[in-house]
Amino acid sequence: MKKYTITLLLICLVLVAGAQVRITGSVTDNRGRILAGASIAVKNSYDGGLSDSTGHFSFRTTEKGAQVLVVTSVGYKPVEQAIQIAQEPIEVNFQLKEEISELKAVVVTAGSFEAGDRKKAATVLSSLDVYTTGGANADITAVVKTLPGAQQVGEQEGLFVRGGAGYEAKQFIDGTLVNNPFQASVPDLASRGRFAPNLFKGTIFSTGGYSALYGQALSSALIMESIDIPDRSEATASISPIFLGVGLQKVASDKKSSLGMNYGYTNLVAYFQIVKQKPDYFKMPQLHNADFNYRFKTKNGGMVKYYTMFGSIHTGLRRPNIDDPSLKNALELNNTNWYNNLSWRENLGGGWKMNLGLGYSTDHTRILQQIQNAQNQAVTTGTPWIDNNNFNLKTRSDLSQIKLVFDKRLSGISVLRFGSEYQYFYNRSNYNNLQASLTDHFKSVFAEADLYLTNALAAKIGTRFEHSSLMNKANIAPRLSLAYKTGKGAQMSIAYGVFYQKPENTYLYATTNFGYAKASHYIVNYIKQTTLQTFRIEAFYKAYDGLVKTTPTYFSGGKGDAKGIELFWRDKKSIKGLDYWISYSYLDTKRDFLNYPKELQPTFAANHTTSLVVKRFINKINTGFNFTYSYATGRPYYNIMQSGSSYTIADQGKTIDYHNLGFSFNYLTSLGKAYAVIVGSVTNVLNAKQVFGYNYSHDGSRKDAITPPAPQFFFLGLFLSWGVDRRQDAINNNL
Amino acid sequence: MKPFIIILSMFFVGHLTAQSRYETGMQKGLEQFGAAKSAEDMTAVSAFFERIGDAEKDKWLPYYYAAQTNILVGWMNPKADKDKLAEKTRELIDKAEAIEKNSEIYCLRQMVAVQQMTVDPMTRWQSYGAEANKALENAKKADPNNPRIYMLDGQTLMNTPEAFGGGKAVAKKLFEKSIELYGTFKPVSPLHPNWGKDQAEKLLAACQ
Numbered sequence: 001m002k003k004y005t006i007t008l009l010l011i012c013l014v015l016v017a018g019a020q021v022r023i024t025g026s027v028t029d030n031r032g033r034i035l036a037g038a039s040i041a042v043k044n045s046y047d048g049g050l051s052d053s054t055g056h057f058s059f060r061t062t063e064k065g066a067q068v069l070v071v072t073s074v075g076y077k078p079v080e081q082a083i084q085i086a087q088e089p090i091e092v093n094f095q096l097k098e099e100i101s102e103l104k105a106v107v108v109t110a111g112s113f114e115a116g117d118r119k120k121a122a123t124v125l126s127s128l129d130v131y132t133t134g135g136a137n138a139d140i141t142a143v144v145k146t147l148p149g150a151q152q153v154g155e156q157e158g159l160f161v162r163g164g165a166g167y168e169a170k171q172f173i174d175g176t177l178v179n180n181p182f183q184a185s186v187p188d189l190a191s192r193g194r195f196a197p198n199l200f201k202g203t204i205f206s207t208g209g210y211s212a213l214y215g216q217a218l219s220s221a222l223i224m225e226s227i228d229i230p231d232r233s234e235a236t237a238s239i240s241p242i243f244l245g246v247g248l249q250k251v252a253s254d255k256k257s258s259l260g261m262n263y264g265y266t267n268l269v270a271y272f273q274i275v276k277q278k279p280d281y282f283k284m285p286q287l288h289n290a291d292f293n294y295r296f297k298t299k300n301g302g303m304v305k306y307y308t309m310f311g312s313i314h315t316g317l318r319r320p321n322i323d324d325p326s327l328k329n330a331l332e333l334n335n336t337n338w339y340n341n342l343s344w345r346e347n348l349g350g351g352w353k354m355n356l357g358l359g360y361s362t363d364h365t366r367i368l369q370q371i372q373n374a375q376n377q378a379v380t381t382g383t384p385w386i387d388n389n390n391f392n393l394k395t396r397s398d399l400s401q402i403k404l405v406f407d408k409r410l411s412g413i414s415v416l417r418f419g420s421e422y423q424y425f426y427n428r429s430n431y432n433n434l435q436a437s438l439t440d441h442f443k444s445v446f447a448e449a450d451l452y453l454t455n456a457l458a459a460k461i462g463t464r465f466e467h468s469s470l471m472n473k474a475n476i477a478p479r480l481s482l483a484y485k486t487g488k489g490a491q492m493s494i495a496y497g498v499f500y501q502k503p504e505n506t507y508l509y510a511t512t513n514f515g516y517a518k519a520s521h522y523i524v525n526y527i528k529q530t531t532l533q534t535f536r537i538e539a540f541y542k543a544y545d546g547l548v549k550t551t552p553t554y555f556s557g558g559k560g561d562a563k564g565i566e567l568f569w570r571d572k573k574s575i576k577g578l579d580y581w582i583s584y585s586y587l588d589t590k591r592d593f594l595n596y597p598k599e600l601q602p603t604f605a606a607n608h609t610t611s612l613v614v615k616r617f618i619n620k621i622n623t624g625f626n627f628t629y630s631y632a633t634g635r636p637y638y639n640i641m642q643s644g645s646s647y648t649i650a651d652q653g654k655t656i657d658y659h660n661l662g663f664s665f666n667y668l669t670s671l672g673k674a675y676a677v678i679v680g681s682v683t684n685v686l687n688a689k690q691v692f693g694y695n696y697s698h699d700g701s702r703k704d705a706i707t708p709p710a711p712q713f714f715f716l717g718l719f720l721s722w723g724v725d726r727r728q729d730a731i732n733n734n735l
Numbered sequence: 736m737k738p739f740i741i742i743l744s745m746f747f748v749g750h751l752t753a754q755s756r757y758e759t760g761m762q763k764g765l766e767q768f769g770a771a772k773s774a775e776d777m778t779a780v781s782a783f784f785e786r787i788g789d790a791e792k793d794k795w796l797p798y799y800y801a802a803q804t805n806i807l808v809g810w811m812n813p814k815a816d817k818d819k820l821a822e823k824t825r826e827l828i829d830k831a832e833a834i835e836k837n838s839e840i841y842c843l844r845q846m847v848a849v850q851q852m853t854v855d856p857m858t859r860w861q862s863y864g865a866e867a868n869k870a871l872e873n874a875k876k877a878d879p880n881n882p883r884i885y886m887l888d889g890q891t892l893m894n895t896p897e898a899f900g901g902g903k904a905v906a907k908k909l910f911e912k913s914i915e916l917y918g919t920f921k922p923v924s925p926l927h928p929n930w931g932k933d934q935a936e937k938l939l940a941a942c943q
Contacts, residue, residue: 037778041786046760048786050779070789074823126858231865531818531854572855579857617857622896668896675899 020060021085025092027051027071035096038073043080061085071096075104100412104455106485110495110523110538111209113147113568114202124534124570124581130197132615134626135662135683137715140203141182141193144222145630146611148538148566148583149207152632152658153604155692155706157182157190160604161207162540163562163589164219164519167504171222172214173200174305174343176357177423179399181222183287184313184335184365188695188706194289194311194337196262201227207566208521208540209495212448212462212479213405213417218501218519218544226343228303229258229295232723238264240717242271257296264289277709282376283316283332302346312336318372322697322704323386327371327379334366351409355419356402363397385698391432397505398426410449418447425470427505436509440470440502448479456485466516468502475500475516481523489530495523503548503556515556518545532573534581538566547593551647560591560599580614595640597647603693606632606658622668632658639696639703650700659688664715674720683713760787761796761926768804774812781805781827788830795840796926798831802843803928809850821851838881839928841874845887867891882916883928885909886935893938903942910939 027038034055041048042063049059061067064085069092072078076096083090098104115125129143136142141159144150151160158166171181173195185191204223214221230249238245249260266287291309298304316332342358370378371389381387405419423442429435448462460481467474481495500516507514525538540563547558570581587607590599601607609632617624634654641650664681684690690711694703764784771777781804788797805824809817824847831840845867852863874884889909895901913935922929 039782039785041789044790046756046783046786046790048782050782074819074826128858128861619896668899670897670900 019087020062021064021087022058022060022089023069023083023085023092024056024058024089025094026055027057027073027094027096028055029076030095030097032095035073035076038071038076038094038096040094041070041072043068043070075099075101098455100452100455102413105413105452106456106458106483106491108450108458108460108481108483108493108495109491109527109536110481110483110493110525111207111521111540113144113205113207115143115205124536124568125203130203132624132626132664132666133613133662134615134628134664135660135681136628136664137192137681137683137713138197139192140195140197140200140222140224143197144203144205146581146583146613146628147205147207148536148568148585149220150205150585150609151587151604151606152609152630152660153692154190154658154690154708155188157185157192159205159220159222161220162542162564162585163560163587163591163602163605165602165604168218168501168519169220169222170214170217171224173224173307173341174226174357175213175355175405176341176343176359176401176403177216177399178339179361179397180337180339180363183311184333184337184363186315186317186331186333186367188692189709194309194339195224199226199307200224207538208542209479209481209497209523211460212446212464212477213419215444215446215464215466215477215499216442216501218499218517219542226305226307226341228305229255229297230260233258235722236262237720238717239720240715242266242268242715243717257294259292259294261292262290271714275710275712275714278707279317279319279709280328281315281317282330283314285313285315287311287313298344298346300347300349302344304344305342307339307341309339310337311339318376320704321371321386321389322695322702323383323699324381327373327381327386328376329369329389330372330376331367331369335364337361337363353407353409355405355407357404359399359401361399363395365393365395365397367391367393392430393432394430396426396428398424400424400426410451412452413450414452415450416447417449418445420445429505429509438470438505438508438512440468442469442502443467458483466500468516470508471502471512471514471516473515475518486526490526490528492526493524495521497521507548507550507554511554514548514554515546517547517556517558519543520545530573532571534568534570536566536568538568540564540566542589544591544593547591549593549595551595552645558591558593558596560589560593562587562589562591562605564588577618578614578616580612582610582612584608584610595647596638597640597649600638600649601636603635603637606635608633624666624668626664626666628660628662630658630660630662634658635693637693639694639700641700651696651703653694655691655693655705656689658690659684659686660690661685661688671720674722676721677719679715679717679719681713681715684708684711687711757787757791757794758926761800764797764800765926768800771804774808774815777804777808777811781808785827788827793834795831795834795837798827798834799839799843799928802827802831802847806843806846806850817850817854821847824850836877838874838878838884841870841877842881842883842887844870845874845891849887849891864891880916880920882913882920882935883931885913885916886931886938889913889935890938893942907939907942910935910942914939 027035029035036051036053038051040057042061045063047061047063049057051057067083067085069081069083071094073096077099079094079096114123130140131138133143149161153160156166159169160166161169171178182193183191202225206221210221230251233251234249236247243266245264247262251258269284272281289311293307295305313335318328318330321327321329339361344356346354348354369389369391371386373379401423403421405417408416410416421444425440428437444464444466446464451459462479464477477498477500479497483491483493485491499519502516503514520543522541528535542562544560546556549555549557564587567584572579587605589605590601592599611630614627634657636654638649639651640647662683663685667678669676690708692706694705696703767780771780781801784797784801802824809815809820828843848863848867852859871884871888889906892901893903893906917932
C-alpha cells in the first residue's frame, strides 16, 4: 500500500509543482503598432499574461508539451499559435488583425451633423441639447440654426443652408417626407416647427451630400427618427401664460407596446397685452394641436409606429400699406393640418431588414387680405397695385406616400440598401375664385451601399432615379462619399452628390414646362473628436443649374454657385461644469434666379455667421443656465423693378449686422408627486435692433424695414410630469 | 487487483486535482484581488480570472470576478477610457451569462452602465441610466434578497438630484435594507460574491 501512496504523492507533486518555463514576446497590430493590454494565455490553463505599454509580455507556465497560445484583445481577431513547451524559454511575437466593427469603423460625416444619443463621429448634439439651448424655445430648427451652414434668417421659417432658400431644405420623419413641417405663417413672420423635440431619438442635419435614400432637396435634409417604446408611462402637463398642454403616455407592462396622446392650446391674447407687438392683431393667434401615437414591437423584434397630429391656427393682423400709409393691409389666416405617419421596421432574417413608411397629410389654408382705411373698413382705391392686396386665397395641399427600403448585410458590417418611393401630391388653389389644381405622381428608385473596407476606410456609394408625372421629366442623381480615419478620433471625409428639386407649386401653377433645378455638391471635412470635445472643419462648393427664372418668361434657366468654409468646436472638458459650442460659417454665394437681372448674392445669404452656445448646470441649485449668442453680417436687399421688358436693380443695400443673445434657465424640482421643470427664456436679451430686409413701395420711393413683430420674446412655463416609474414602485414594494 | 487500484487512485487524484485546480486558482485570484494596489494590478487580476473562465468553460464565477475587477480598473484609473473598458467588461459579462443568468451578474450590468454614464452624465443619464435601472430590476426578479442590489441602487440615487427622485433620504432607506439583508446573507460557497457590506455601511454613514 505504501508504494501506491508514494506514487500518488509523486503524481500530486508533479501536477502541483511542475518546472516552470518562461514565455516572452510582443504583440502588435497588423500595421506594426504596439498593442498594450492584449491577453496571452496558454489554452485551457490558467497561465498567461498581459502585454505591457511597450507591447511586451512575459509569464511562466507549468504546462508541458504541445500547447496552444491564445492572444486576445478587444476589437481584434483572436490569434492562436501551437507551441511545444520543453525546458527552454520560448519567445513568440504576435500580430493581431483589427475587427471591422460598427463601434470602431469610420463614419461618413461630410455634410452631416447628428443630434442623438448614439456615440458616433457625426453626433455633435444630444437629444437634451434641443431643450437646453438658450433662446431656442425647444424648437428643433432654432437649435439647428446654431450649427454651421445654417443662416440666421428671421423673416420666414425654414432652414436656409449654404446659400439655399428655405424651400430647398426638406424634413423627413422615419424616412418619409414631411410636406408642411412648419406652422402656417403670415408674410415676414417666421413660425415654429410643428413637431415637439421629444418625439425624436435622433436628428441628422445634413448641410449637403446626403444619402441617396432622400431627394428633392437642393441644399439640405433634416432627417428625424422617432423614438420607439418610451421607458415609462407618464402623464404630463405644461402651463404658461401662452400655452396649456396635457399629455399621457402609457407603456404596456411587458414594454412591447405603448400609446400616447397630447393636446396643446396656444393663445397669445394675454401675452400681447403685456408685450407690445408692432402689427395690430385683430385676431389673436390661437393654435390647437392634438396628437396620438401607437407603437408596438413585432414578434421578430421589429417595430411598428403610428403617429398622427392635427393642428390648427387662426390669426389676423393689420400692418400699414406700404404704398399709402393711411391704409392698412388686414390679413386673416386660417390653417388646418393633419399629418399621419406609419412606419414598420422588420428584421427579415438572413441579413435582410425592411423599412416601410406610409404617410398621408393634408393641409388647408385660407388667407383673406383686405385693404382697410383708418377706421378698419374695407376700401377699394382704384390704384391697381394697392387693390391687388385685396385677395381671398384658399389652398389645399395633400401628400400620400409610400416608401419601402430593404437592407442587406454584406460581408462584415457593409450594407446594401435599396428601395423605392411613390408620392402622390395633390394641390389645389383658389385665388379670388380662380381655380387651379396640380397633381403629381412622383416616383423614385434608389440604391446605396455602405462599404467598410477596413475600420479606417469606408465608402458610401448611391444613385437615385426620380420621375415626376407633372413635368414628365426624369433625373438620375449619383451620390458618393468616402471617409478615412487619420488617427485616434480623427477622420477625413469627402462627399460628392447631385441633387434635384422640382420647382415650387407657385411656379408650376403657371406652367409645368420646367426642368429640375440641380445642385452639385462637393464637400471635404475633417473631424477630431474625443468623448467630450469635437472639432470640425468643412469646406464646400456647390454649383446650381436650372434654377427657376420668372423673367422674361417662366423657365429653368437660372444658375449660380456657393462656396464656403465652416468650423465647429464643442467642448465639455476644459472648464469644469461648462459646456459650450462655437460655430462659424463663411459663405460666398451668387445666383441668378426668379427676377434677378444677373447673378446676385441672394437676400437670404450672409457672408459670415457665427454662434456661441454656452450651458451650465449648477447641481446645488438644480438649475441650468443657457446662453446663445448669434451674429451674422448684414444681408443684401434689392428693389428689382420692371422697366419695359427687362428688370433692373432700382435700389440695393445691405442690412445692419444681426445680433441675438438668447437666454434660458431651467430649474428642476418636484411638486407633490410630480417632477417639475420651470423654464424661463428671453430672446434678444440685449435688445439689439434686428432688420431682416426691406419691402419697397410700388414706385420704389419708400422702403420699410422688415423687423420682428416685437424686439424680444419672453417665455415662462411650468412643465410637470407624473412618471409612473416602475422602479420606484418596485423599491416601495420591497421596503 | 493492483492495476485496478492504481487506475482507481489515479482517477481519484485526477479528479481531486481538477477540483482543487479551480479552487486554488480562484483562491489565488481572490487573494491577488485583495492585494491589488493599482489599476495595473487589477487589470492583471481581471486577466487571470478570465483565463480561469476560458479554461473551465462551465463556471460563471471567474468571468464574474474578471468583469468586477475590470470595472474597478475604471474607477482606480480616472484617465482610463471607460467606454473601451466597458466593451471588455460587457464581453466578460456576456460570457458569464452564457453559463448562468443570476442576480449577481445583473448587478454587474448595472455597475458597467453606471460607469459609462459618468463619462458624460448630463447627456448619458437617459440611455445608460435606464440601462442601469433595467439591470437592477432583473437582479431583483432573480433574487430579491441579494443585498448588493440595494447598495448599488442607493449609491446611484445618492448622487441623483432630489428633483429626479434621488437624494440621501431615499438612498438611506436602501442602504438600511441592504445592511439588513447582509445580516442574513450566506454566500453559496466561499468563492461566491460576498462583498459590499462595508461599502453599504460607509454609504449609510454618509447619509446620516
